[in-house]
Amino acid sequence: MRLTEIQLAHLALAYQDNSLTTAEKELLEVYLAQHPEFEEELQIAPKLTSDDLYIGPKLDYPSLEGLSIYQDEEAHPFEKLAIGSFEGLLSKEEITIEEGFLDQLIYQDTKKKIELTKLIANEQIIFPRHDILFKDSKIRSLSLQKYLYWTSAAAAVFFAAFLLNNSFSTKPTSAKSDVMHAQKRKTISTDKNLANTKNQKIKPSSSGPSILVSVPIEAPDLEESILQEEPPSTAFYAFNSAIEASNNNALNVAQTPIEENTALTQSALVQEGTNRKEPITMKAFLIQKTNERLFGVAQPTPQQRYETVARYANQSIGVPVKYAVKETEGAEKIVFQLGPISVERNRAKK
Amino acid sequence: MTVEQYNQCVKEFADRLYRFALKNVADPDLAQDFVQDAFERLWLKVDTVDYVKVKSYLFRTVVNLQIDRARRQKLQQQHLSSLPDPVERPSVHHDVQQCINEGVSQLTEIQRMVLTLRDFEGYSYQEIADLTELSVDQVKVYIFRARKFLKTYIGKMEVLI
Numbered sequence: 001m002r003l004t005e006i007q008l009a010h011l012a013l014a015y016q017d018n019s020l021t022t023a024e025k026e027l028l029e030v031y032l033a034q035h036p037e038f039e040e041e042l043q044i045a046p047k048l049t050s051d052d053l054y055i056g057p058k059l060d061y062p063s064l065e066g067l068s069i070y071q072d073e074e075a076h077p078f079e080k081l082a083i084g085s086f087e088g089l090l091s092k093e094e095i096t097i098e099e100g101f102l103d104q105l106i107y108q109d110t111k112k113k114i115e116l117t118k119l120i121a122n123e124q125i126i127f128p129r130h131d132i133l134f135k136d137s138k139i140r141s142l143s144l145q146k147y148l149y150w151t152s153a154a155a156a157v158f159f160a161a162f163l164l165n166n167s168f169s170t171k172p173t174s175a176k177s178d179v180m181h182a183q184k185r186k187t188i189s190t191d192k193n194l195a196n197t198k199n200q201k202i203k204p205s206s207s208g209p210s211i212l213v214s215v216p217i218e219a220p221d222l223e224e225s226i227l228q229e230e231p232p233s234t235a236f237y238a239f240n241s242a243i244e245a246s247n248n249n250a251l252n253v254a255q256t257p258i259e260e261n262t263a264l265t266q267s268a269l270v271q272e273g274t275n276r277k278e279p280i281t282m283k284a285f286l287i288q289k290t291n292e293r294l295f296g297v298a299q300p301t302p303q304q305r306y307e308t309v310a311r312y313a314n315q316s317i318g319v320p321v322k323y324a325v326k327e328t329e330g331a332e333k334i335v336f337q338l339g340p341i342s343v344e345r346n347r348a349k350k
Numbered sequence: 351m352t353v354e355q356y357n358q359c360v361k362e363f364a365d366r367l368y369r370f371a372l373k374n375v376a377d378p379d380l381a382q383d384f385v386q387d388a389f390e391r392l393w394l395k396v397d398t399v400d401y402v403k404v405k406s407y408l409f410r411t412v413v414n415l416q417i418d419r420a421r422r423q424k425l426q427q428q429h430l431s432s433l434p435d436p437v438e439r440p441s442v443h444h445d446v447q448q449c450i451n452e453g454v455s456q457l458t459e460i461q462r463m464v465l466t467l468r469d470f471e472g473y474s475y476q477e478i479a480d481l482t483e484l485s486v487d488q489v490k491v492y493i494f495r496a497r498k499f500l501k502t503y504i505g506k507m508e509v510l511i
Contacts, residue, residue, distance in 0.1 A: 120469070
């Protein structure tokens, strides 16, 4: 059998590349049988395959053709078999196939190298700073979600109390003026009612002139009276002058609540008249406007403030809010009660 | 998880995490930072993390930190690729383990990670897939390629020696 130099080169290269077809393998075997010296040339022929694909000069492994493991990967069947075996991924058929190669030196070498690829952890390497990782106690965290309802209500009250406090601390007038202002408002509304009523009488008492004012007993609605805040009428001033005259003459004034209101009217009006003429600062103006917005009046009494806060809290968060003022010596304690939560605030009496 | 259990985790896993991180990043300081970060995150969630799953939580945290770092590094390398290559020094290997270590350093980030998880911690393919958010088949392929590469690397080194 004679082969051309080109045919021999092709066979040698295909052999090295492990890509001989069945026909080429038969051809090469026949040629080697006739020309055993060619086997030596075959061995020293330059390798054109990559190192990782080159396993050895075995011509054919028909049993490896049906290997399904790592079938999409480019590698020699021995490598696939060895790695699959090392990883424990071989099927029963593949294990049987592998057993057929266990005695083969090339496969043994391949398998040995694959086993060397197992990484071994160096136990002497340790984390050098264990001490910074250890903890003494648990993180103390407050889960607000559980108490969201109550905490939001408490926050609202705290905020309102804070506002109140600011308002008190910056307010130029004292608590007394608050009372006077409240009385003034009542008086104004009383004045209006007086203007409307026709049964007002002033009659002297036995020791002097006493005043009995008959006005509607129903107190006007608070909000209404705020809205009706307007300068007193001329009739009211005339009426008020009569009261003043009677007071100056040390007359007994009938001790009815209405008369009390009326007696206070004068001073309240005087105070009001004075205040109206005085220019106010921007800060006072802002406080006044804020109060009007929050409480409906420019200078609300503490009770009005507490009531408003409690009402707002009640309406906005749906939690029943109560408040109570406990007076002690020289101070008063305001207690807001939001379900199980109570917020206390002490305030010195002025 | 209680404080005692947390401290037990530190004793049990700190070294293993450190070895795992060190093998992957080859930088002791960075590996320490990863371990510290992992335990810090665990401490912040000490009430919610189940003690039984704490190992996978810690390893997942370190894996994520490594992936983040690899991404950042990739960006940096894109910038550095325009610079001239440094002169390669011929490596001298005294033993096979050293040779493998060098081979490992030449694996891709993900190959190195799955291989160390497999060999250091003995994780199953499924567990590695869960930790790295890869599919089981991908994990198999990465491990296969890593071993094949290392086997070839050892072969080359043998030839050189």
